[in-house]
Amino acid sequence: MSPRGSQRRTPRASAARAYGATRWGRSFVDVVEGAHTGDADHRRITQARRYFRDHHAERLQIGVARVTASVRGSQLDPFEVTLTMRAVDPATVVALLRTNDATGELMALTRGEQPSAIGELIMPTESADIAADCTCPDESPRCIHVLCVAYEVAAEIDRSAATLLTVMGTDTVQLLAAASEATAPADDSPAADRDTAVVPAVDFYGTNATLPPLPTPGRMNPIMDLDADALRKALRASGIAPGDIGEAIDLLDDLYDRIRDRPIS
Incomplete structure (x- = not known):
């Protein structure tokens, strides 16, 4: 029997955790890890993955183009991590979607999907798109604690595509509003035209053709x-x-x- 007060604690088993299981989640991680090339960097990544699996990140807050969290490390007090993203412009994103004839992907976005064209436009593409700050003494571009928080964000992106929009400073409502504004008539058009013009909604289905009536099936049992x-x-x-x-x-x-x-x- 162990002496009084010296009972050993049995580690609490935790369910396996994963991140980067979707295209958007994986792409986000690739950008964050992009600054790591040497052996020391690989050791940081390995340690950060262990931190993620063991739930070292706490109080994760995902706001507009900004993420904060506390990460338990080697010291008594947790380290404070802040990620600041270079926000995208909804109007520019919609304009590029129109140029690529990909506005239909906005509807896929409302269904929780991760459309490729939108992902290419809003996803950070280089390390400079994500500024990281941590209160730990490690001066590397991406310390263990920053990487751990990035993995948490990627896991949230895997769960909900809308998370990436928030992380990059926009949301579905803003993108749809920008698309609607792009279809509105110009202010200098004649007043009669403005009153009578029918402004079509965003053509998510790629055609303005009139659909045929639905068939009327016969009675059956x-x-x-x-x-x-x-x-x-x-x-x-x-x-x-x-x-x-x-x-x-x-x-x-x-x-x-x-x-x-x-x-x-």
């Missing part, structure tokens, strides 16, 4: 159209007794009729 043997096997697999299968099919048929004939409010 999918329950009765199912393969009878497959339906019986499925019902038996769900636990229904063989003698009750016929009644179960009748109940499904009745339920479908009620759903189909229910008026839409």
